[in-house]
Amino acid sequence: MRLAETVTFGGSGLDRAAHLRGDADRLAELARTGRILPVWRGKPLCLPDEGLGWVAAGSPVLAKAGPLVFLGLDEGRAVFAADISDWPPEAGAEGVEQGFLDTTQQRHPALDPEFCFAELRAVMTGLSPREAELAATAKAVLHWHRSHGFCSACGAASDMAEGGWQRRCPACAASHFPRTDPVVIMLVTRGNSVLLGRNAVWPEGMFSLLAGFVEPGETIEAAVRREVQEEAGVRIGAVRYLASQPWPFPASLMLGCAAEALSAKITLDPAELEDACWLSREEMVTVMAGRHPRIRPARPGAIAHFLIANWLADRLD
Template identity: 75%
Template sequence: MRHAETVTFGGSGLDRAAALRGDAAAQARLLAEGRVLPVWRGKPLLAGDAGLGWLPAAHPALAHAVAAPVFLGLDGTTPRFAQDISDWSPEAGAEAVEQGFLDSSQQTHPALPGDWVFAELRACMTLLSPREAELAATARAILHWHRSHGFCATCGARSEVAQAGWQRTCPACGAQHFPRTDPVVIMLVTRGNRVLLGRSPGWPEGMYSCLAGFIEPGETIEAAVRREVMEEAGIRLGAVRYLASQPWPFPASLMLGCAAEALDDTITLDPAELEDALWLSREEVLAAMAGEHPRVKPARKGAIAHFLLANWLADRLD
């Protein structure tokens, strides 16, 4: 495994056992033997300090589910599933609300131990093992897709879950629909000993990150990198190379990390895209990572931006 694959949510070698998805008898057996991860409004269940909270399929907390579990794969010999219980309502006053950039609230279920909580995945992603991080990211992304794609995009009829959760079919017109992933480029743009960072409007004070943007239809990765940096910061780029990727299930992106060399350093902001952008030296990035920079806060650990910057500092990008 390349060092680049050690990014959070990177591949952990999970056996997704796709050949078993269409076998109803096998799925029934696997569900009886396996464990289910409840997900509430995008938040996976955490078992205190022990990682993800896995439950048997007959557990009372799963009674709130309105759809069958999705088969995630085989974790060694243990079948793993995920199930959406977003229709459950916590006790009065405990419901989550959107809290800007990151929802820090946690919810407890009366049928579970008191230290088992539903928590925002971005807040706990670095606490999970590589295998659990991959399972949690997969669960969050696939369940969000089901909640947001309940109707056929061809004829508008309600679609039905198939292939153990990895497909939706339309009983009216026969169309088949598959989980969506949106490719996003994220760029480590350098010029000599400096790196280009920016911040979007509404981000927490002091937060800066690598520039990023969605790939458009008919566009290569390299073309998207050059276009996004030019649009957002007015910087022309030379050589572009791929470094690493990260599934980012918020809600369904695949971050494609690239290194790019800037041909100039004059920043011209697009205020609709960026609130600010600046060049930082290695020494300044190191200070930001240590929380000692007077203006720039460190990138969130676990995000590919942090991964790219940390490895740039260590001179081990591969």
């Protein structure tokens, strides 16, 4: 495996067993002995410091669950995800969006108190590669079902099918599939320096690599050049692909690229960035060590952190 594939949420070799998705009877049989990951409003069930929290079929936690989504076979055992977003937590325990990161945790009365529903970004670095892939898949697919309950062709309510990997319209017979939106994220360098930017809504001191959605009819390389030019006014020459990361917030695929800057002057688009700057390799070492007076390091587990750390170590491949 290339180093580039070790990024958080990267491929863990999960057997997704797509050949089983169309066999509803077999999936029902597997669910009776498999493991099920409950997800509440995008938050997977967790055992802090131990990983994901799993339940068995028939658990009272699943009383308000929607249809199960088949995630695949983990070491031969079937694993599923269940959306329990209709479960109402006790008064005062509702999930509250707290700025950039929701730090609240919810506990279900049917489970031991050490179990909790937690924001995936807050626990992702404590998950094994397999758990991270399962959690990312579950969060993304379940969000798609909650936000795409009606046929985009005729407007009728659609039904989950193929183990959760399709929605079918009973009115016009159209089939719909989970969405993944490609996003380029760029390690833009010029000599010994790297380009960082920050969005106005981010926490104080948070900077990261520039990123943006790939537009229809656009190549990855063209998207890199356009986004950097639009956001920071910096012209880009050579572009090469480095690594990718599923990013289920809610449904992106981050395409990490190295880009060589042809100009250094920064001209901000204030609608995109509040600030941007060039930092030398030596300054970035200080940032990543948490000792910079103004700039905080990128979030561990995110591809921005992965790309910067490996650039500093001179081991991007």
